[in-house]
Amino acid sequence: MSLIRAQQAGGECESFMKEWQIEKSIDADEFVNNFEAFFFDCDGVLWRGNEVIQGAVEVINKLVKANKQIYFITNNSIKSRATLLEKFHQLGFGLTKKENIICTSYAIAKYFVEKEEYKSGKKKIYVIGEKGICEELDCCNLLWLGSYHDNEKKVVIKDDLEISVDKNVGAVVVAIDFNINYYKIQYAHLCINELDAEFIVSNKDATANFTSKQKWAGTGSVVASVEAVSLKKPTVLGKPNLFMIENVLKDLNIDPSKVVMVGDRLDTDISFAKNCNIKSVLVSSGVTDANIYLNHNHLNIQPDYFMKSIADFL
Amino acid sequence: MSLIRAQQAGGECESFMKEWQIEKSIDADEFVNNFEAFFFDCDGVLWRGNEVIQGAVEVINKLVKANKQIYFITNNSIKSRATLLEKFHQLGFGLTKKENIICTSYAIAKYFVEKEEYKSGKKKIYVIGEKGICEELDCCNLLWLGSYHDNEKKVVIKDDLEISVDKNVGAVVVAIDFNINYYKIQYAHLCINELDAEFIVSNKDATANFTSKQKWAGTGSVVASVEAVSLKKPTVLGKPNLFMIENVLKDLNIDPSKVVMVGDRLDTDISFAKNCNIKSVLVSSGVTDANIYLNHNHLNIQPDYFMKSIADFL
Numbered sequence: 001m002s003l004i005r006a007q008q009a010g011g012e013c014e015s016f017m018k019e020w021q022i023e024k025s026i027d028a029d030e031f032v033n034n035f036e037a038f039f040f041d042c043d044g045v046l047w048r049g050n051e052v053i054q055g056a057v058e059v060i061n062k063l064v065k066a067n068k069q070i071y072f073i074t075n076n077s078i079k080s081r082a083t084l085l086e087k088f089h090q091l092g093f094g095l096t097k098k099e100n101i102i103c104t105s106y107a108i109a110k111y112f113v114e115k116e117e118y119k120s121g122k123k124k125i126y127v128i129g130e131k132g133i134c135e136e137l138d139c140c141n142l143l144w145l146g147s148y149h150d151n152e153k154k155v156v157i158k159d160d161l162e163i164s165v166d167k168n169v170g171a172v173v174v175a176i177d178f179n180i181n182y183y184k185i186q187y188a189h190l191c192i193n194e195l196d197a198e199f200i201v202s203n204k205d206a207t208a209n210f211t212s213k214q215k216w217a218g219t220g221s222v223v224a225s226v227e228a229v230s231l232k233k234p235t236v237l238g239k240p241n242l243f244m245i246e247n248v249l250k251d252l253n254i255d256p257s258k259v260v261m262v263g264d265r266l267d268t269d270i271s272f273a274k275n276c277n278i279k280s281v282l283v284s285s286g287v288t289d290a291n292i293y294l295n296h297n298h299l300n301i302q303p304d305y306f307m308k309s310i311a312d313f314l
Numbered sequence: 315m316s317l318i319r320a321q322q323a324g325g326e327c328e329s330f331m332k333e334w335q336i337e338k339s340i341d342a343d344e345f346v347n348n349f350e351a352f353f354f355d356c357d358g359v360l361w362r363g364n365e366v367i368q369g370a371v372e373v374i375n376k377l378v379k380a381n382k383q384i385y386f387i388t389n390n391s392i393k394s395r396a397t398l399l400e401k402f403h404q405l406g407f408g409l410t411k412k413e414n415i416i417c418t419s420y421a422i423a424k425y426f427v428e429k430e431e432y433k434s435g436k437k438k439i440y441v442i443g444e445k446g447i448c449e450e451l452d453c454c455n456l457l458w459l460g461s462y463h464d465n466e467k468k469v470v471i472k473d474d475l476e477i478s479v480d481k482n483v484g485a486v487v488v489a490i491d492f493n494i495n496y497y498k499i500q501y502a503h504l505c506i507n508e509l510d511a512e513f514i515v516s517n518k519d520a521t522a523n524f525t526s527k528q529k530w531a532g533t534g535s536v537v538a539s540v541e542a543v544s545l546k547k548p549t550v551l552g553k554p555n556l557f558m559i560e561n562v563l564k565d566l567n568i569d570p571s572k573v574v575m576v577g578d579r580l581d582t583d584i585s586f587a588k589n590c591n592i593k594s595v596l597v598s599s600g601v602t603d604a605n606i607y608l609n610h611n612h613l614n615i616q617p618d619y620f621m622k623s624i625a626d627f628l
């Protein structure tokens with residue numbers, strides 16, 4: 001494990017290496033020359049909330065100009081691919097194209113549109129999640145219910161109370177939902193356990209950088225509430241799984257040794273790189289700090305390289 | 315593993331034994347004679363929601379009259395001990411006394427009142443849970459925040475958003491909360507991970523009989539949402555742990571071979587009996603059906619005896 005450092009890096013570098021218990025360091029330019037394709041996570045790597053991480057735009061521009069292949073692979077399900085592209089452009093990532101953005105809201109729609117019973121409208125999808133998922137499902141003419149329609153539903157227990165579910169629900173999708181409530185959890189539970197609906201989740205990230213001000217409870221916290229009551233294990237479409245990226249990996253036609261993933265999370269980004277059989281870089285600008293890495297890394301997930309932030313590629 | 319059957323049991327008994335793959339059966343009167351103390355779970359054993367399970371009152375009256383020691387040990391945190399006693403009396407369990415009811419709302423207050431920093435008011439408790447917990451904490455003059463005060467709190471993500479927490483919170487308590495929301499989960503996460511607050515939970519029951527009409531997502535689903543984001547494992551006060559019952563076990567002064575637990579859940583009631591080193595009876599009147607027992611019993615938890623319902627003690 002080595003630190004990737006900017007050419008101009010000074011004494012700050014040494015204290016970082018000490019804090020993170022890193023032994024070696026290598027020059028960023030040398031590192032970049034060794035790779036042909038770069039996969040980037042977004043939150044915590046390019047930005048935190050709507051605050052761009054210093055140097056991120058310049059790094060992406062530099063890599064594009066050096067003819068590197070670039071994919072943004074994010075467990076973000078809040079926004080659709082189209083809305084996420086707007087964000088890239090607004091924040092200054094002007095060279096980004098839609099086909100380079102791979103997010104879980106898009107992956108979810110892709111999962112269902114390949115299945116006849118959903119494509120034909122015979123089966124519906126119950127969504128715990130934000131608008132981005134609904135927009136992607138709408139784009140594919142897939143039938144869904146739940147999400148923001150159920151934000152205000154209250155459960156007041158009294159003995160004749162029962163929640164009835166739409167018998168055509170064939171799948172439950174769970175992702176981050178800022179309006180998660182007990183009604184939605186109960187509805188999902190009934191669909192999964194009584195109707196035997198499929199159980200599909202965006203990802204299990206424990207925390208996220210929804211704003212730059214603090215670490216937020218992530219998709220994993222919403223997923224866990226439904227998982228705890230389910231007799232079924234969910235299918236996880238996002239990182240660390242490869243579902244989102246399988247076609248890209250096929251089309252890339254690059255030796256895996258020439259591909260690297262840059263991310264801020266051990267259990268999703270770094271594990272994902274290992275599942276892809278590519279190298280990984282952990283940046284310290286997101287949710288993983290030295291305390292989490294050294295003391296709460298229960299699965300002992302080790303990145304190949306470290307970086308203070310993406311700016312060290314400059 | 316044997317079926318405990320009422321003296322008058324007929325052919326129904328045989329089909330039940332076949333469905334559950336039980337080999338032997340024994341007479342209920344013979345069984346009752348062998349024990350001096352009976353621990354009962356409530357939801358799914360005595361009642362479902364507010365509907366008394368047929369014969370439950372008669373069984374309890376019979377056992378009291380036969381001078382058996384009886385304790386009601388429940389992971390119910392919705393009601394305080396006082397309110398739960400009212401429910402017992404309203405539903406016809408007239409011989410029940412407060413000291414025979416051991417519920418997690420009471421256990422939570424008991425946990426904190428024994429700690430100087432909470433007793434003195436120096437530290438506060440953040441509650442995700444229902445009124446019963448708040449009432450028990452109030453009874454002990456313990457300072458708390460959260461619970462129903464935070465039911466209507468919304469999180470609308472924008473970049474300058476941060477949730478600030480009371481720096482005097484020393485513990486987070488999580489239990490079933492029909493008004494669980496993202497704000498509460500985030501607040502708990504910040505207290506546990508940033509303030510290093512203790513993480514105390516009522517129990518982890520996946521499902522519950524809040525009404526007689528359907529199975530409901532249980533405390534476990536709310537606990538899981540906070541657990542997923544926490545760097546700490548919670549301390550579980552309810553079944554299958556012994557915290558609630560330790561004093562009772564000391565005072566009972568009965569050979570453990572003369573004590574039996576009757577419950578409807580494998581991972582709480584039956585595991586609890588094993589942890590107490592006492593015999594256990596699984597009743598089929600609650601959340602565990604033959605499918606769950608035979609196909610989803612991942613920890614392979616085996617009760618010592620089975621019963622269709624508590625009525626078989628008659």
